[in-house]
Amino acid sequence: MSGLRYVYAVCRPFGTPLPAQLTGVAGVPPKQLVHHDLVAVVGHVPEGDFAEEPLRAHLEDLDWLGATARAHQNVIDALTVVTTPLPLRLATVFRDDSGVRTMMQERKQTFLRTLDRLDGRVEWGVKVYSEPEPEPEPEPEPGRTGRTGSGRDYLRQRRNQRREHEEKWEQAEQFARRLHESLSGYAEDTRIHAPQNAALSRAPGRNILNAAYLVPRTESEAFVELVDRTKDDAPGLRVELTGPWAAYSFSGEDA
Template sequence: MAEVGTYLYAITLGAGGAPPADVPGVAGAPVRTVTHDDLVAYVSPVPLDRFGEEPLRRSLEDLDWVGETARAHHRVVEAVAGRAPTAPVRLVTIYSSEDQVRDLLHRRRDDFAAVLARVAGRREWGVKVYANPVTAGSPAEGEGLAEAEKPGTAYLRRRRESLRSRDEAWRAAAAHAERVHAELAAVAVASRRHRPQDPQLSGRDDWMVLNGAYLVEEERGEEFTAAVDALRGQGVEVELTGPWAPYSFTAMDLGTADEEDAR
């Protein structure tokens, strides 16, 4: 029989109850709970011949595998977040046993409780702002061309004007993104600006000038979405996602001891 590790999805405060039986975990594994005092960790057993250090390193180079695993991870986290304040754990966090997870809950109980208290009654919304790189356009062919201007000279002039036009378009889009972020952050209780996604992940050639996350009181969700709608147009595209479990606001450094325990 292959060795088995313990995949950790999320930690909740005072959830009690059974794990979501209708939501399978990664690789179709059943979800279980590990408890300590009022903390509950949601876990799954996973075979170490697929989720151990070496096979996992290879799997993480397979974007299809990463996508499938991330979707399964997210389904479990969202099911749990519907019940109680939830701290999602980063993708493919694997311990060698449930006892090590229980020890984590014991050692970091106060830290987890503080994080979970901060996100109680709040959800995360994501906002991305895109701008078309050719918004400002390029000078029309032959525009402003003097009769005596040589073709090579005309090309270089048009090239300079095109680059200047793109620079101006970028500055305008970035300035608008700053205004979007400031207005949405005023509605949220906390906000984060993530790095723009690689076009291979976003599936778009447009500039991503804002990749923001906003922690919003549940009762202000409609107010937040209305604020997003009011910011649409104006030469940019605004994409709203959520509400989600507060992934961007519960990150914790689990410390060297935990990293040694994790496989």
């Protein structure tokens, strides 16, 4: 088949077939490209979309980018069920099979070391948010007609509100630290990511913890149970668990 080669991931050879109905980027089923003791999972994609110039333009199109990212992730998710994939970054494209094999040969030792480190492990993501606080009722300004109390009372009330907010925030940060320490006991490695931007994620509340955990599959059930138990221990906070994922945060690749 003509076209460029879109590379999803590099793996060790695996015998379990991927689902027959699985399609990837551009609606094309992924295939295995074997090179010695490595396998690249690839798809054929059209030059009209994935050559350098059209790809640069497409990456500015959020609808196209979102659809491509979902198709890419579908393949990675299917691979995670049958093997330990080393995901490559979105829109990793080569001219032909020879180019993919050359890449695998040049990076063979790095790929093998990373695959050994990730074998039998998955990534779990945990986020902690402070729930949005209700909007306070507007306070009448000091000195306005009909105000009960003095300006001093007004300032005292404002100070109390700020102190209460600071105490809640400190309690939330302490909860996030304790949770991270507990979850780290099940993980072989962790990553603390920058808090999510609420305008981009559209998740309500303020993101306090945004962490990834590299967890052996054998420990994943206990890890999930621990997260579930903590969800009721933090009134005013929301704990979100995602995964299991391929180990994007620990692969050394730009996921």
